[in-house]
Amino acid sequence: MLAAARTIVARDLRVAMRRRSDVAIALLFFVIVTSLFPLGVGAEPNQLRAIAPGVIWVAALLSSMLSLGRLFAADHADGTLEQMLLGAAPLGVTVAAKAFAHWLVSGLPLVAIAPLLALQYGLPAPLHGVLALSLLLGTPVLSLIGAIGAALTLGLRGGGVLLALLVLPLYVPVLIMGAGSVEMAAAGLGAGGQLLLLGAMLVVAAAFAPWAIAAALRISSE
Amino acid sequence: MRWFWYASPQTFFPLAGTIARWCGVAAVLLMIVGLTIGFFVAPTDAQQGEAYRIIFIHVPAAWMSMFLYVVMACWAAVGLALNTRLSGMMAAAIAPTGALFTFIALWTGALWGRPTWGTYWVWGDPRLMSELILLFLYFGFMALHAAIEDPRRADRAAGLLAVVGVVNIPIIYYSVQWWNTLHQGASVSLTSAPKMAATMLTGMLVMAVAFWMYSIAAAMLRVRCIIRERGDASRS
Amino acid sequence: MSEFFAMGGYAWYVWGSYGVTFFLILMELILLIRRGKQGEKQA
Numbered sequence: 001m002l003a004a005a006r007t008i009v010a011r012d013l014r015v016a017m018r019r020r021s022d023v024a025i026a027l028l029f030f031v032i033v034t035s036l037f038p039l040g041v042g043a044e045p046n047q048l049r050a051i052a053p054g055v056i057w058v059a060a061l062l063s064s065m066l067s068l069g070r071l072f073a074a075d076h077a078d079g080t081l082e083q084m085l086l087g088a089a090p091l092g093v094t095v096a097a098k099a100f101a102h103w104l105v106s107g108l109p110l111v112a113i114a115p116l117l118a119l120q121y122g123l124p125a126p127l128h129g130v131l132a133l134s135l136l137l138g139t140p141v142l143s144l145i146g147a148i149g150a151a152l153t154l155g156l157r158g159g160g161v162l163l164a165l166l167v168l169p170l171y172v173p174v175l176i177m178g179a180g181s182v183e184m185a186a187a188g189l190g191a192g193g194q195l196l197l198l199g200a201m202l203v204v205a206a207a208f209a210p211w212a213i214a215a216a217l218r219i220s221s222e
Numbered sequence: 223m224r225w226f227w228y229a230s231p232q233t234f235f236p237l238a239g240t241i242a243r244w245c246g247v248a249a250v251l252l253m254i255v256g257l258t259i260g261f262f263v264a265p266t267d268a269q270q271g272e273a274y275r276i277i278f279i280h281v282p283a284a285w286m287s288m289f290l291y292v293v294m295a296c297w298a299a300v301g302l303a304l305n306t307r308l309s310g311m312m313a314a315a316i317a318p319t320g321a322l323f324t325f326i327a328l329w330t331g332a333l334w335g336r337p338t339w340g341t342y343w344v345w346g347d348p349r350l351m352s353e354l355i356l357l358f359l360y361f362g363f364m365a366l367h368a369a370i371e372d373p374r375r376a377d378r379a380a381g382l383l384a385v386v387g388v389v390n391i392p393i394i395y396y397s398v399q400w401w402n403t404l405h406q407g408a409s410v411s412l413t414s415a416p417k418m419a420a421t422m423l424t425g426m427l428v429m430a431v432a433f434w435m436y437s438i439a440a441a442m443l444r445v446r447c448i449i450r451e452r453g454d455a456s457r458s
Numbered sequence: 459m460s461e462f463f464a465m466g467g468y469a470w471y472v473w474g475s476y477g478v479t480f481f482l483i484l485m486e487l488i489l490l491i492r493r494g495k496q497g498e499k500q501a
Contacts, residue, residue, distance in 0.1 A: 148386060152379045156369045165365055166383060169358040170390050172351075173397040180401045197400075201393075212386055215302070219378045261462075272466035276475045283479070322482055330475040337471050436483065443490045450497035 004089035005097040012101035015074070026067040027109050033059040034117045045122050052121035053131065053182035060110045060135055061142060061171055065164055067106040068146040071098060072154055072217070085221055091214035096206070099147045099213070100140075107139030123182075130185040130195075137198040138178040144209035145170050151216035174201060231308050231449045238449075242442035245435045252432035259425035276334040277422070282430035284327040284349075287356060288391070290320035290437055294363075295388035298381030308445075310377025311452075313384060314367055315445035319437050321360035328353055348398035355394050359387040373452055 016023055037055045038048055075081040084094050114135050115128040123131070149167035153159050181194035228234050260278035267274040294316040301309030331350070332342040344350060363380050370376035465472045 148382075152366060152383060153369070158369060162365055162369055165358070166362040169355045169362060169394075170386065172355055173390070173393045176397045176401050194401075197397075212382065216379065216382055219375060219382060222375060266466070271468060273468040273471055275465070275472055279475055279479050319486065322486055326479050326482065329478055333471045333475045337468055440486060440490065443487075443494065447490065447493045447497050450494070451500075 001089065001093050005093050005100075008094055008097035009101045009104075012098055013104065016101070016105045022067070022070060023105050023109070026063050026106050027113065029066060030059050030063040030110055030113065031117065033062060034120070038121075049122045049124075049186075052118060052123045053127075053179040053186070055121070056114055056117055056131065057135075057138075057175055057179040057182075060114070060139060061168075061175060063110060064107060064139060064142040065146055065167060065171075066160075067102070068143075068150045068163060068167070069160055071102050071147055071150045076154055076221075081217070082221065085217065091217065092210040095147065095151075095213040095217065096210040099143050099209070102147070103140045103143040107135075107143055110139060111135045124186075127182055127185055130191045131182050133195060134178040134181045134191070134198060137195065137202050138174045141174050141198070141201050141205045142171060144205040144213075145174075147213045148209060148216055151213050151220055154217070154220040174198070177201065229306055229308055231311065231452075234308055235446060235449050238442040238446050242439045242446070245439040245442070249432050249435035249439055252428055252435060256425055256428035256432050259421060259428060264421040264425050265419060270338050273334065273337045276330050278425050278429050280327060280330040280334055281426050282433045283323045283330065284353065285430050286433045286437060287320060287324035287327050287353065289434070290316055290323065291356060291360070291384075291391070292388060294320060295384045298377075298384040302378060302381050302385070307374070307377075310374070310381055311445050311448045312441070313381055314377060315441045315448055316437070317360055317363050317367070317380075318444070319440045321357060321364065323433065323437070324353060324357040324360060328357065346398065346402050348395050348402060351398045352391060352395045356391065359384075359390070363387070 034056055037051065041047065041051065072081060075084070085091060087094070111132050114131050118128050118131050146163075146167050149163045149170075152166065153163045156162060177194045177198045181191040181198065184194055185191040228237060256278065260275055264275070264278075266272060294313045297309045297313040297316070300306065301313065328350075331353070335344070336342050363384055366383055367376045367380040370379055463469060463473075
């Protein structure tokens with residue numbers, strides 16, 4: 001079972017490396033969106049510092065969501081998905097592996113870049129760690145929940161926007177906890193609680209989402 | 223077992239019509255009673271004046287919006303687990319009515335909030351946030367269902383979404399509440415509803431049951447439309 | 459009578475709420491009945 005998971009992760013990473021532009025585009029989107037807000041909101045340093053956690057988190061949300069379309073589309077198009085559905089490995093393991101690979105490629109880079117963007121917004125250095133940690137815990141949840149949406153909207157026209165409508169409401173708790181943790185830390189109140197809750201969300205998502213994703217894939221592939 | 227006989231769309235079709243008629247009548251009667259209590263029996267509130275009378279629509283609508291979502295999710299779960307056609311149709315039949323009551327709750331809430339607390343909307347109140355997200359969840363369900371051609375796949379996909387959503391609602395509520403109590407920024411106390419005179423509570427309960435009867439009637443009418451459209455109405 | 463309609467000065471809010479509510483409920487019913495009739499015609 002673990003071998004199957006490892007193979008899938010390795011394969012998905014290799015495919016992603018061949019289409020490096022897709023990965024880069026998601027990251028670029030993240031950077032561009034965070035750069036737009038100061039232009040729209042004004043360069044007042046205190047204001048920027050106040051909105052920084054929220055803006056960075058929303059941008060991470062949107063970027064993660066944009067890259068969800070890629071998760072199953074290619075496999076669906078060339079028939080690999082059907083092989084996975086019929087394959088020996090439990091579907092839950094397969095989709096968990098795919099979601100993990102997806103996160104490595106689209107979520108983890110965001111975690112790495114976020115402190116630079118935080119610098120851009122004038123967020124004080126101690127908060128960068130909290131921000132990065134909140135993203136580290138939160139982006140996998142986004143990938144897992146988003147994968148459910150991606151599986152449900154497989155092959156549908158109007159896919160991208162429909163996916164957004166389905167998935168954004170489900171993202172709200174993660175956003176609240178994620179941005180909230182940095183805001184708590186900024187207010188000197190300690191981010192421990194929010195981060196623990198994010199961790200709890202991650203555990204729950206990791207436990208239950210693969211089942212939902214697998215069910216959704218079966219529904220979409222009949 | 224009589225229950226399973228009704229699990230077939232074509233046998234349920236006439237029963238749905240009967241239920242719709244009875245519940246429709248009940249809804250009208252109860253609304254008359256409820257509105258009479260609301261406008262003529264319940265006293266004017268000392269602090270909020272006549273504006274509080276919106277509560278007789280707002281609270282029942284909010285209760286219905288959440289109740290209908292749970293019922294919808296239950297039908298969806300049954301349909302997914304037992305692979306029954308009618309269960310999926312029931313979930314799809316409930317969704318628009320649920321969305322309607324969610325919107326009414328938000329709208330009347332805003333119109334109640336303006337004269338009493340000075341604002342149409344507050345970010346950071348867990349109930350407002352959850353209600354707004356609930357509206358998006360309903361829309362998501364309806365949009366996904368509409369985007370899928372095959373009715374069976376549509377029922378099942380939207381059904382799965384409903385089940386995932388129903389888990390999310392309490393999480394959203396507690397997230398916002400937790401965040402809010404620590405944040406203590408938005409300190410508009412929206413819990414200052416008028417002290418419940420017995421008549422006020424009765425009026426709200428009567429309207430709630432009225433809305434419930436109405437929801438059943440509307441869902442029955444809609445499921446009949448769905449059954450007809452899928453060609454399941456007359457098949458002998 | 460006019461007191462009833464004025465609702466202590468809150469007329470817009472109260473009647474705005476009740477009005478929109480019953481309008482929407484009525485619309486839902488009308489649309490459903492129309493949809494049913496269309497379905498009957500096609501069946």
